[in-house]
Amino acid sequence: MGAFVGMVIVFVIFAMFGFSRNFLSIAGFANWMNFASTVGIIAIPVAFLMIAGELDISTGAVLPASAMMLGISVNHYDLPMWLGIIMTFSMAASVGLVNGLLVTRTQVPSFIVTLATLFAVGGLTLALSDFLINNTNVSLQSPDWAKALFGTRYFGFRSAVYWWIGLIVVFWFFLHKSPWGNWVFAVGGDPESARNAGIPVNKLKIWLFILCSVCTALAGMCQVIQFNSAQSATFFNMIFFTIIASVVGGVLLNGGFGSVAGVVFGTMTLGIVQQGINYTDIDRNLSLLIIGVMLLIAVLMNGTFQKLATSWSSSKKED
Amino acid sequence: MSDTQNVLELRNVDKSFGPIDVLHKISLSVKAGEVLCLLGDNGAGKSTLIKTMAGVHAPTRGEILMDGKPVSFSGPKVAQEAGIACVHQFGGTFPLMSIGRSFFAGVEPTKGWGPFKVFDREKANEIAVREVRNFGITRIEDGDRLVGGLSGGERQSLAIARAVYFGARVLILDEPTAALGVKQSAHVLRIVNEAKRRGLAVIFITHQVMHAMAVGDHFAVLIRGSIAADFRKGDRTREEIADLMAGGESMIDLEASIEG
Numbered sequence: 001m002g003a004f005v006g007m008v009i010v011f012v013i014f015a016m017f018g019f020s021r022n023f024l025s026i027a028g029f030a031n032w033m034n035f036a037s038t039v040g041i042i043a044i045p046v047a048f049l050m051i052a053g054e055l056d057i058s059t060g061a062v063l064p065a066s067a068m069m070l071g072i073s074v075n076h077y078d079l080p081m082w083l084g085i086i087m088t089f090s091m092a093a094s095v096g097l098v099n100g101l102l103v104t105r106t107q108v109p110s111f112i113v114t115l116a117t118l119f120a121v122g123g124l125t126l127a128l129s130d131f132l133i134n135n136t137n138v139s140l141q142s143p144d145w146a147k148a149l150f151g152t153r154y155f156g157f158r159s160a161v162y163w164w165i166g167l168i169v170v171f172w173f174f175l176h177k178s179p180w181g182n183w184v185f186a187v188g189g190d191p192e193s194a195r196n197a198g199i200p201v202n203k204l205k206i207w208l209f210i211l212c213s214v215c216t217a218l219a220g221m222c223q224v225i226q227f228n229s230a231q232s233a234t235f236f237n238m239i240f241f242t243i244i245a246s247v248v249g250g251v252l253l254n255g256g257f258g259s260v261a262g263v264v265f266g267t268m269t270l271g272i273v274q275q276g277i278n279y280t281d282i283d284r285n286l287s288l289l290i291i292g293v294m295l296l297i298a299v300l301m302n303g304t305f306q307k308l309a310t311s312w313s314s315s316k317k318e319d
Numbered sequence: 320m321s322d323t324q325n326v327l328e329l330r331n332v333d334k335s336f337g338p339i340d341v342l343h344k345i346s347l348s349v350k351a352g353e354v355l356c357l358l359g360d361n362g363a364g365k366s367t368l369i370k371t372m373a374g375v376h377a378p379t380r381g382e383i384l385m386d387g388k389p390v391s392f393s394g395p396k397v398a399q400e401a402g403i404a405c406v407h408q409f410g411g412t413f414p415l416m417s418i419g420r421s422f423f424a425g426v427e428p429t430k431g432w433g434p435f436k437v438f439d440r441e442k443a444n445e446i447a448v449r450e451v452r453n454f455g456i457t458r459i460e461d462g463d464r465l466v467g468g469l470s471g472g473e474r475q476s477l478a479i480a481r482a483v484y485f486g487a488r489v490l491i492l493d494e495p496t497a498a499l500g501v502k503q504s505a506h507v508l509r510i511v512n513e514a515k516r517r518g519l520a521v522i523f524i525t526h527q528v529m530h531a532m533a534v535g536d537h538f539a540v541l542i543r544g545s546i547a548a549d550f551r552k553g554d555r556t557r558e559e560i561a562d563l564m565a566g567g568e569s570m571i572d573l574e575a576s577i578e579g
């Protein structure tokens with residue numbers, strides 16, 4: 001709810017400053033939505049993990065790794081596109097599996113585990129592309145069907161935008177309607193009680209890590225097919241973007257609370273501030289400052305919300 | 320099953336953690352519709368004892384019997400399926416989930432078909448609210464309220480109602496009144512009585528003699544891991560019980576030492 005109001009405020013302010021520079025045109029709208037779609041596809045599963053009390057920052061490496069893997073396997077090794085896609089998804093899924101297994105089997109916090117896989121996957125991507133194709137960039141010519149599915153524009157919006165919208169519906173159903181969504185909240189709220197209630201805590205977490213990596217791979221493949229090229233450098237900004245989108249969207253950092261709609265609005269707000277700013281008279285250099293202030297406000301509001309929610313009843317409680 | 324049979328019984332249970340012996344030769348039993356109060360000083364081994372009953376720890380030696388048959392629980396989940404429910408000090412519920420959702424966490428009621436099965440919010444809320452209200456918590460009316468907004472006593476009641484609804488036969492409460500004020504405690508004690516009236520076997524840990532006296536039928540005092548006394552209601556005076564809880568020293572001596 002707060003996330004929606006926040007987005008509207010940001011939108012209105014930007015619309016005022018951007019009136020003369022086409023912020024309100026379809027092109028302006030499509031521009032920041034295109035940016036938001038890549039973040040958005042990854043941010044929702046990242047938010048799921050945060051709700052479940054975990055964090056995944058390896059996305060910053062899985063994104064370029066997926067793009068490079070598809071590029072190299074199809075362009076360099078002449079594998080069919082469909083096979084390349086399947087292989088890339090499998091690679092991402094195994095990174096997610098490793099993340100999930102390490103987090104659930106050891107007591108190491110997921111921040112550290114995924115920090116390690118972030119660098120490991122990032123380094124491996126660079127080293128392997130250098131070794132295999134002697135280049136850290138790869139270009140890719142995709143067949144028409146793949147272009148149509150993952151890398152073209154409809155009405156100015158990239159294919160990724162439509163994937164994002166589709167995933168929003170599926171993920172909303174998963175978190176808020178299906179019984180599994182309840183498990184995600186319970187696991188983040190109190191893992192011990194969740195386990196006692198018979199929820200398969202570890203299995204759920206492992207699946208969420210896999211989901212997160214697979215969605216990141218989808219975003220990466222959309223990019224390489226869209227732009228016909230990919231770079232292997234780790235995309236550290238993606239880590240911040242997905243976490244900012246979640247937190248601005250009202251997901252609690254310590255788990256147990258959040259919503260898909262909130263994360264979507266958080267992502268859109270980020271899109272407006274990060275990309276839409278080009279279509280306004282606001283100085284581009286201010287976008288980082290605005291994001292910082294927004295994040296701070298969001299965290300404070302989330303904290304207030306938590307207090308409000310838990311002090312609903314007027315009587316005294318123990319904690 | 321005759322109602323004189325012990326629902327849960329421990330025979331000569333020892334528990335050591337490596338070289339540290341925490342429990343020695345514990346023999347205890349609890350019947351349906353009876354409240355067993357477990358008393359003892361800090362570190363006496365009360366929590367360890369109930370964790371052993373609830374399948375968290377396996378006994379090092381000795382037997383646990385349920386309905387007269389030996390059982391061995393490989394984990395808390397197995398014990399729970401056998402009907403042993405543990406409610407922890409803070410109720411063990413999820414503060415940021417609604418009453419209905421947290422009541423059914425792990426066993427969500429669904430409607431719809433195939434992959435489109437959805438969580439049945441109305442049904443969950445209705446049952447959860449009805450069950451807590453049956454325990455006398457009439458202030459809870461809205462199943463969409465967050466658990467974190469409930470008072471400590473209400474949260475305990477919710478956890479107890481949940482355990483009972485899902486078929487618990489032995490209810491273990493580890494210091495449920497420790498963090499509560501007088502009124503809230505009275506609340507929880509009423510719920511304990513209600514659970515007992517419904518035929519559950521209740522094991523109740525407390526440091527407060529008043530609370531023990533209010534609901535207990537049967538008292539066991541642990542001192543340094545051994546049962547120092549095991550008696551029924553009315554066998555001892557309040558003062559004697561208080562002395563036992565202080566680890567065998569008399570209250571009068573303690574008071575004298577405080578005043579120094």
Ligand SMILES: Nc1ncnc2c1ncn2[C@@H]1O[C@H](COP(=O)(O)OP(=O)(O)OP(=O)(O)O)[C@@H](O)[C@H]1O
Pocket residue numbers: 336339341359360361362363364365366367368
């Ligand atoms: N896992 C463990 N490993 C080693 N020692 C343990 C372990 N768990 C408990 N103990 C020891 O067993 C003794 C009994 O602890 P326990 O928690 O059962 O006491 P308690 O009677 O519940 O105390 P309190 O009233 O403070 O809750 C303590 O001395 C404690 O240090």
Ligand SMILES: [Mg+2]
Pocket residue numbers: 365366367
């Ligand atoms: Mg204890």
